[in-house]
Amino acid sequence: MxxxxxxxxxxxxxxxxxxxxxxxxxxxxxxxxxxxxxxxxxxxxxxxxxxxxxxxxxxxxxxxxxxxxxxxxxxxxxxxxxxxxxxxxxxxxxxxxxxxxxxxxxxxxxxxxxxxxxxxxxxxxxxxxxxxxxxxRKGPVISQDATTRYLDFLENYPSLINRIPLTHIASYLGVTQQSLSRIRKNIR
Missing domain, CATH: 2.60.120.10 (Jelly Rolls)
Structure with missing residues (x-):
């Protein structure tokens, strides 16, 4: 409490x-x-x-x-x-x-x-x-490319990336889970 x-x-x-x-x-x-x-x-x-x-x-x-x-x-x-x-x-x-x-x-x-x-x-x-x-708060701007949307997500929600399912992050970003996996792989 x-x-x-x-x-x-x-x-x-x-x-x-x-x-x-x-x-x-x-x-x-x-x-x-x-x-x-x-x-x-x-x-x-x-x-x-x-x-x-x-x-x-x-x-x-x-x-x-x-x-x-x-x-x-x-x-x-x-x-x-x-x-x-x-x-x-x-x-x-x-x-x-x-x-x-x-x-x-x-x-x-x-x-x-x-x-x-x-x-x-x-x-x-x-x-x-x-x-x-x-x-x-505005979700990702769909006119941005998917990588930029993901980087914005990391900046706005840094503590969530390893806590919530990638399917929810992909849904938030407006991309498929496969696209999100590719973006994450390219950023590393």
Whole structure:
């Protein structure tokens, strides 16, 4: 829980009683690699904080092709916040790329914090803003050649390269796994 509290306190101050309330509402959740935190076709029901592991945001094109939009790793919120807030069905998946340890807040508990903690909405808005910025970071520019896209990935996500399956990286880059293998071989 210390990681979560340290994260929250970057965005505002809480007294010990408020910290204890936040901790009392939080629940630990383990996701195995491949399991979903939230799914397309369902209403998101929880906000998570990644303590350990990597989650990816992805969707499927009509032709069934899987597209990875973003990666969310340690010390970040994970939530499809627009659909969570609006109580609407999501169009994307949030899936564990690795085994993950999360701290989660079911929607009623997340909302209750706003009613009890005076500055929670300000803190929450800053956390959510950062979360949405991280999720919306532009994926690779398809007009760039594949090698440049891969080098940009290495620069933006240096800790992920040996932690997540190459199929997810290839999907994020918009290349086949075979092309990614060739690019990696040529760079070494």
């Amino acid at each position: 210390k990681e979560l509290i340290d994260y929250i306190l970057q965005f505002g101050t809480l007294n010990q009683q408020q910290v204890n309330l936040v901790i009392s509402k939080a629940k630990e959740l383990d996701l195995q690699k491949g399991e979903y935190f939230s799914e397309a076709g369902k209403v998101p029901r929880q906000v998570g904080f990644v303590v350990e592991g990597v989650i990816r945001g992805c969707y499927y094109k009509k032709q069934g092709e899987e597209i990875t939009r973003c990666f969310i790793s340690e010390n970040s919120l994970v939530v499809d916040y627009v659909n969570f807030e609006a109580n609407t069905v999501s169009s994307e998946y949030l899936q564990a790329c690795t085994d993950c340890k999360l701290i989660v807040f079911p929607k009623p508990d997340w909302e209750e914090l706003s009613h009890i903690i005076v500055n929670w909405d300000k803190i929450k808005n800053k956390m959510v803003h950062l979360c949405m910025h991280q999720k919306s």
